[in-house]
Amino acid sequence: MPELPEVEVTRLGIQPHLEGRILSAVKIIDGRLRWPVPKNLPQLLPGQTVIGIKRRGKYLLVEMNTGCLILHLGMTGTLRVLPSKEVLKPHDRITFEFGSLSLRLHDPRKFGAVLWHPKSKGPIEGNPLLQKLGVEPFSPEFSGEQGAEVLYQRSRKRTIAVKQFLLAGQAVVGVGNIYCSESLFEAGIHPAKEAGKLTRPQCSRLASAVRFILKKAIDAGGSSLKDFVNSEGDPGHFMVQTKVYDRKDQPCKVCKTPIKQMVQGQRSTYFCPQCQKR
DSSP: OOOHHHHHHHHHHHHHHHTTOBOOEEEESOOOSSSOOOTTHHHHSTTOBOOEEEEETTEEEEEETTEEEEEEOTTTOEEEEEETTSOOOTTEEEEEEETTEEEEEEOTTOOOEEEEEEGGGOOGGGSHHHHTOOBOTTSGGGSHHHHHHHHHHHHTTOOSBHHHHHHHOSSBSOOOHHHHHHHHHHHTOOTTSBGGGOOHHHHHHHHHHHHHHHHHHHHTTOBOSSSOOOTTSOOOBGGGGOSSTTOTTSBOTTTOOBOEEEEETTEEEEEOTTTTOO
């Protein structure tokens, strides 16, 4: 599933091509996504200008004259900027036409989303999909020791494992399964440790690790396990840099102890039992 680094890589890829452009047409090929694509988009959006493209968690927010498009890549979605004349492929679900360019959502499993938030409903931050999201990892609210304080305060009295605490995204957004394993290894914290028992120094190391790992993943173009490609069709390369994820029984890159794998909440977790003592 595309996580924050993959979504940010997508945003960085499409932004230079689309900001300032006027949308000429919307073509709904198959609107049966996670939520039905609004049927009035082809009438509502043409003639509007892309003012800016932002990201909130795993959502891309395309600001336009009268509102904001909310885009989500779901499990297997990709957004690519292509020449409008390029032939549609199977699983292309919706296209946004900008004269000679086309922004296409390709989504084999149809778990993505294309929604519209009009300005008449207030600021986009008030949209129900965004209201409960945690702090952005690269925001001022999560910088330096403020990030440590966010993790410390929001983990108090939580009995769930720290891995599940991070995955929930209510403290800090974007730490998906791969990045959870890598961040916890970087911070030297066992993934099964009870979140409420994290110390302030551990929260400090974890906040720094989250920022470091996510930045490293973005710089590598994200992670491509199966379907993810960026806006130009290239896969991400973070998987060749992982220190624990998908490295079961291989030697730890720090202490040479074999990497272990366990299942938490039906998701695989990888860790070093020596570097991340419980």
